[in-house]
Amino acid sequence: MHHKSGVVRTLMDRKDTLVSTEDDKDREELHIRNALKSCSYPKWIFDKVKHDQCQKRKKTIDTKKGNKSAQQSKGLAVIPYVEGLSETAERIFRKYGINTVMKPYRTLRQLLVHPKDQRTVEQTGECVYRIPCHNCDCTYIGETGRNYGKRQKEHRKEVESVSNRTFTRSDRKSRAAEMNKSAITDHVAKENHVINWSGVKILEREGHRKTRQVKESTEMEGRTAY
Numbered sequence: 001m002h003h004k005s006g007v008v009r010t011l012m013d014r015k016d017t018l019v020s021t022e023d024d025k026d027r028e029e030l031h032i033r034n035a036l037k038s039c040s041y042p043k044w045i046f047d048k049v050k051h052d053q054c055q056k057r058k059k060t061i062d063t064k065k066g067n068k069s070a071q072q073s074k075g076l077a078v079i080p081y082v083e084g085l086s087e088t089a090e091r092i093f094r095k096y097g098i099n100t101v102m103k104p105y106r107t108l109r110q111l112l113v114h115p116k117d118q119r120t121v122e123q124t125g126e127c128v129y130r131i132p133c134h135n136c137d138c139t140y141i142g143e144t145g146r147n148y149g150k151r152q153k154e155h156r157k158e159v160e161s162v163s164n165r166t167f168t169r170s171d172r173k174s175r176a177a178e179m180n181k182s183a184i185t186d187h188v189a190k191e192n193h194v195i196n197w198s199g200v201k202i203l204e205r206e207g208h209r210k211t212r213q214v215k216e217s218t219e220m221e222g223r224t225a226y
Contacts, residue, residue, distance in 0.1 A: 002081055002102050004041060008032070008049045016053075074098050080105045121200055122149030128204040128216045131155070131184060135193040140184045143216040145209060152197065158185045159195060 015028045033046055074097040079086060081102040090100045121129075125147045131140040144151040162185055184195060203219050206212040 001045070002086070003104070005045055005049060006102070008036065008041065008045055009052070011036075012049055012053060076101060078103055120149075121202055122147065122152065124148050124202050124205070126205060126207045126212065127202050128206065128212060128219055130201045130203055130219070132196045132199045133187065133193050134196040134199075136191070138187060140182075140187070140195075141203075141216055141220045143212045145212070148200070148202065152200070155182055155184050155195075156197065158182055159188050161185075162189050163194075 011032045012029070015025055015032065019025045019028050036046075037043075076099045077093055078101045079089060081104060086100075086102055090102075093100045126145050127148060128141065128143045129148055129151075131142070131152075133139065142151070158181055187193060188195065204212070204215045206215055
């Protein structure tokens with residue numbers, strides 16, 4: 001109902017602002033009432049908006065005349081509309097002379113309009129990413145200025161060069177002691193674990209390289225990393 005009254009209020013304000021003569025204003029108001037009644041708007045909502053507009057004009061006149069008893073607005077608060085909660089917040093704000101405007105929590109535009117195709121993880125560039133292990137809680141945190149898909153191919157190629165080879169026990173020990181290009185490869189060589197490539201998540205988007213590296217370091221804190 002708060003949104004419905006907002007529709008009526010907007011149309012009535014537009015009528016008062018744009019229409020110049022009183023006769024035309026009356027005809028426009030009748031047109032607004034008939035159009036909204038056909039959309040099941042109740043009669044009382046028009047009367048309420050009319051009353052609120054009269055009170056608003058009276059306060060404006062009192063303020064211009066210097067009436068100190070007129071309530072002075074201390075600002076405007078824009079809050080999302082949540083049924084049952086927003087009305088209470090509005091009453092509290094009103095006690096302190098703060099006007100409130102409700103906005104939809106979720107609009108039809110947000111639900112229906114998607115002008116751009118969603119970018120896949122592989123197509124995402126200039127990002128900080130996380131690659132989990134399939135066998136343990138360890139994760140790899142990395143950053144790249146290129147598309148993640150290209151960086152993942154490099155990771156997988158090096159990991160597969162280790163995991164696809166057959167080692168004796170002594171060979172695996174010596175291989176595990178070697179340092180590879182990536183910590184992911186070191187983890188696979190030492191623990192003989194499998195990387196969960198499908199569980200990759202993009203953590204941050206950042207175009208500036210130094211800032212991206214700082215965010216990479218920040219994401220590593222508190223995590224069990226390779």
